[in-house]
Amino acid sequence: MTTVTVTATAAEAAPPTARSHNRWLALTILALAQFLVVLDASIVNIALPSLGAGLGLDHNLLTWVITAYVLPFGGLLMLGGRLADRYGHRRVFLAGVFGFIAASLLAGLSINGPMLLTARAVQGASAAPLAPAALALLMQLFPVTDGRTKALGIWGAVAGLGSVAGVLLGGVLTASIGWSAIFFINVPVGLVVLAAIPVLLSRDVAQSRARLDLWGAITITLGVVALVAAFSMVLEVGFLSPITLGLAAAGVVLLGLFTVIELRSRDPLVSFSIFANRAVTLGNLVVLLIGGAVVGLFFVLSLHMQNVLGYDAMLTGLTQVPLALALIVTAGALPPVMAKAGSAPTLAVSLVGLAIGLVWLALAPVGADFVLHLLGPTIIIGAGLGGAFIAGTELAVQGVSEADSGLASGLVNTSQQIGGALGLAVLFTLATTLTDSLGAPGADEITALAGGYSAAYLGAAGLALLAALIAAFAIRK
Incomplete structure (x- = not known):
């Protein structure tokens, strides 16, 4: 596997390697912060009806409760990762945690829609530097040969x-x-993180004052925001809407402009030499596809449980417990296997398992019994997701130097966010299109909905298989 090592110059000194007297406890605290970031992208879904009634938000504004978080999060990830590389991973991580806590408190105290949407946007903007800085700290605490798997x-x-x-x-x-x-x-979880990290991790030393690539930061932020917004708007207005097409075109143009700026910059925000590392390139492609399959899966699965099977919000949540347990067990058992077999083979097998579980789920009858028809596939999906998340992340950061650890972490998170937005748009559109085609006059509405959701599961399986092919290509290389 080709690797890239970027040597930092005096003007671009990398942040110091993180040190800790108890690195496993430090990892637990870092993972707790990452848990909050991921949690807040999905926890509002089931609460939206109650939230809308409490604040008097109509359907269109309710969708923005999710979008207001996703847009700044996805758009600022690359900048957040590079800021962590330049000004200290611990320092940037703690700043992100503080902003996230404050925004969460503001969101919970919201008395109207604008106040809540503002808080959600600040949450996303704070999570953007937090997530890549946390993963970069993990990479420094655990070198490749010392427990990283x-x-x-x-x-x-x-x-x-x-x-x-x-x-x-x-x-x-x-x-x-x-x-x-x-x-x-x-808030209380964030305060634990804020108090523990300064005790557990060594302090950042003074960082370089090298010029920040301002125009590069602006163009990539606006470009990613435009793409994520375009995919998000598909759920409201469709793929061929002028709004969707306009946002997508703006995103492509801005990212093209960003590429030109970076190639000419003496101090680029993103050093394209990192993509000479095949593991980074292929790993990010896989993470993008996994993000698309996972976000679309959980969105459709929640609708399936409530609209077809008639479960309430709490029972819908409880049905996810077997999937979560399977994921946790896999995560605990997989590292020794991956250390021997390698990340790419483990990734390919995990993705094939995920696809099998999704196809099985798609074949469930309309009046499915959870234990008989859904428990098996959800357990397989959980196991496949556990392996895919772990091996995909490891592949995407293989061979990256400490000077670029924040950049690599930002790339992984950005790929997952763009993939999630794209996957949700494609899979939900696939589900609604088939539902509409099955919902002819006199047809059973529940049957039509179930057919649409099955199509979405098959689409997610297709994304998983495509990712498995990329992983197989990584094995060959």
């Missing part, structure tokens, strides 16, 4: 668990306490 196993499990827990906690907290609890829960 096991550490990434824990990290991948937490990332997958956050997506599942969002459905479960969203239903339980909303039903038992109220919608504000889904935001307030971040």
Whole structure:
């Protein structure tokens, strides 16, 4: 496997390697912060009806409760990762945690729609530097030959668990306490992270004052925001809407302009030499496809449980517990296997398993019994997701120097965000299109919905198989 090592010049000194007297405890705290970031992208889904009734938000504004978080998060990830490389991973991580706590408190105290949407945007903007800085700290705490596979196993499990827990906690907290609890829960957990990290991790030394690539930062932020917004608008207005096409075109133009700026910059925000590392390139492609399959899966699965099977919000959340347990068990058992077999083969097998589980789920009858028809495929999906998250992340950061650890982490998170937005748009459009075609006059509405959701599961399986082919290409290389 080709690797790239970028040597930092005096003007571009990399942040110091993180040191800790208890690195496994430090990893636990870092993973806890990552859990909050992933959780907040999904926990609001089930709470939206209650939230809308409490604040008087109509359907269109409710979708922006999710979009207001996703857009700044996805758009600022690359800048956040590079800021962490330049000004200190611990320092940038703590700043992101502080902003996330403050925004969560503001969201829980919201008395109207604009206040909540502002808080959600600040949450996303704070998560953008937090997430890549946390992963970069993990890479420094655990060198490649010293426990990184096991550490990434824990990290991948937490990332997958956050997506599942969002459905479960969203239903339980909303039903038992109220919608504000889904935001307030971040505050005590965030304060634990804020207090523990300065004790557990060594302090950042003074960083370089090298010029920040301002125009590069502006163009990539606006370009990624435009692409994520375009995919998000598909759910509202369709793929061929002038709004969707306009946003997509603007995103492509801005990212093209960003490429030109970076190639000419003496101090680029993104050093394209990192893509000479095949593991980084292929790993990010796989992470993009996994993000598309996972985000679309959980969105459609929640609708399937409620609209077809008639489950309430809390029961819908509880049905995700077997999937989460399978993911956790896989994450604990997989690192020794991956250390022997390698990340790419483990990734390929995990993705094939994920695809098998999704196809099995798609074949469930309309009046499915959970234990008989859904428990088996959800357990297989959980195991496949656990392996895919861990091995995909490890592949995407293989051979990256400490000077570019924040950049590599930002790339992984950006790929997952863009993939999630794209996958949700494609799979939900696929589901609604087939539902509409099956919903002829006199047809059973529940049967039509079930058919649409099955099509979405098959689409997610297709994304998983495509990612498995890329992983197989990485094995060959």
